[in-house]
Amino acid sequence: MNLQLVERIAAAVLYEGYILYPYRPSAVKNQQRWNFGAVCPESYSLAQGGTEAWTMQTECLATGSEHATLDVKLRFLHLLTREVGVPNADWDQRIADCGDSETQSSISDSDLNVVASLEVGGKIFQTWQEAIEREFCAPSLELGTLVAQAQRLSFDFPSSRALEQLRDEGGQIVGVIVRTQQSVEGAIELSAARAGEGLFKITARILNTTPLEDAKEKSRDDALMRSLVSTHTILGVREGELVSLLDPPDALRERAAGCSNVGTWPVMVGDEGERDCMLSSPIILYDYPQIAPESAGELFDGTEIDEILTLRIMTLTDEEKREMRGADERTRQILERTEMLPAEQLMKMHGAMRSVRPRGEDER
Structure with missing residues (x-):
């Protein structure tokens, strides 16, 4: 690979x-933004009548014995809000009286006036959204194990809040950047089924199980803060081979057409002709895409x-x-x-x- x-x-x-x-x-x-591969909390998806997905499913074929090993890696962006604030009058002195760790916990939203943008030292700082890369690697599993019993693997990433001080040329605090991230929780369900002699159908299903109270009242932006964004899955097989769903062998064309992929598009990746890795992407690609x-x-x-x-x-x-x-x-x-x-x-x-x-x- x-x-x-x-x-x-x-x-x-x-x-x-x-x-x-x-x-x-x-x-x-x-x-x-964030129009590709968004997997929202289940409660928000249900409140929207299913128009916003809370699951993503990949199905593909693999050849080999039951001892062939499957490796799965989930990757996505975890969003955070970036607010630029101007401190209230008495805030600067309070900051000077406490250390950095105390500052993080002692400053509340009421201490700041959030603005769309702020210029400090010739630079513009803007209220917007950022993202952090997240990944979850499932343990290696033999296909025979997945045929015998499906596996559900849970993951979670905690909430966070961080402050960045903006100082003018004289060292005075004139602004603060507050980065706030909500927690996300989810799971990957992995299973396999025999589809013929030496042939297996692999299913990898991603679920967003993040709690979201009052989901009916939440906006899309609110839900995205607790969503998996640009979600995609990398699947690798050892001691076996994956089958292209775009250009399968004639004998497997019908089996390949029967794979159900929801919100994702699996393609072969790596060097041309390699059959040990597949990228399940939220955007349409061809086999062996190149940069x-x-x-x-x-x-x-x-x-x-x-x-x-x-x-x-x-x-x-x-x-x-x-x-x-x-x-x-x-x-x-x-x-x-x-x-x-x-x-x-x-x-x-x-x-x-x-x-x-x-x-x-x-x-x-």
Whole structure:
């Protein structure tokens, strides 16, 4: 398995749509984010009549004996709110009188006036949302074990609250960034069924079991704070092989068509021809997806072309660049990478030729 390639593809899926051009929170297209792979709390899904999913299911085929081993890794983004606040009049002295650990616990929301943005030292800090990468690895399990008994594996990530002080050139506290994250709880259900001689159907089901009180009254943004976002699953098989669902052998075509995938799209990943790893993605991909070698880095917008996005970033006004720089650490990296991009690197993005393969008879 080419683990490095698999991880790069998985990372691209994880951040697809994270923020779109023009990479500013004020842009209309960035007002509703997190549209891919959202697995919401069960109570919220039921309150919405099932329009928001609380489960994600992957089904695929594997060949081998019952001693073939399955490895499953769940990855998603865990959202947090980032609020920029201006302290009340008596707050600064109280901060000076206590240590950092005491500060975290002693400051409440009433001590701050939350603002949309705040400029400090020539930098813009904005109230918005951020995300932390999460992953859960299931223990290795033999297919025979999963045939005999399905496994349910629970996971949870706790809530958190952190403060970051913003000081002016004189060292005075003029603002605070408060990052708040709600807890999430969930489970992976793994099972396997014999589908023929030396053939197994594997099912991996992800559930969001996070409690959410008064779910009917909650907004989508409220629910997303307790959701798994950009959710995807990496499945690996040892002592066996996975079967492509997009291009299965003729003998297994009917079996492959019978796999039920809900909210996800499993494809083969790794080097071309390898059959030991599959990425179950919330966006549609082809088998063995590749990242263009000309790409200088992530742009989070797979519907666009790197060259076009890069040229557009170069034409942003100074004010637009300031907002982009202050939106998020990742947008700052995009801007700085683009501004320092050598001309020869930009030319590599232009007019790249890709090899093509002939279509089969059944594709014509």
